[in-house]
Amino acid sequence: MVDLNSITTCRRLFATVVAAGALILSFSLPAEASMACGPHKKLTKALTGKYKEARKGLGLVASRRVMEVFVSDTGSWTLVMTDLNGVSCIIAAGHSWEDAPKVAMVEPGI
Numbered sequence: 001m002v003d004l005n006s007i008t009t010c011r012r013l014f015a016t017v018v019a020a021g022a023l024i025l026s027f028s029l030p031a032e033a034s035m036a037c038g039p040h041k042k043l044t045k046a047l048t049g050k051y052k053e054a055r056k057g058l059g060l061v062a063s064r065r066v067m068e069v070f071v072s073d074t075g076s077w078t079l080v081m082t083d084l085n086g087v088s089c090i091i092a093a094g095h096s097w098e099d100a101p102k103v104a105m106v107e108p109g110i
Contacts, residue, residue, distance in 0.1 A: 037089040040082050044070070047078055071097045 036043070047053045053070035061067050061081065070078045077097040082088040 037087060040086050040088040043080065043088045043090070044068075047080075051076055051078070053078055067091075 044055075047070045051070075051072055052074070053072045053076060056069045056071040056077075058066055058068040064084060066082045068080045068082070070080065074095075075097045076095050077093065078090055079092040080088050081091050
């Protein structure tokens, strides 16, 4: 039997965590970064042209959004999220990007 109180508690906890994360994110981003949204092509053209950032990687977020990281040779970086309608928003931006060293995967027992 499913405990409805547990489900309700989990939903409340999830909603609280999401709200807290959004609040923290809104205070941690510069105003221009938190409001920068537009068509994907226009936003990425600005990143590649003005900031000389190229796409370093991308990933799918909950099958509904694409997250991309753009990085320049000088170490500036921008995290962009694009929805299913092609609207992209800058989620975060910074400097001093460093690639993590690649680590060889070793299978257990070898």
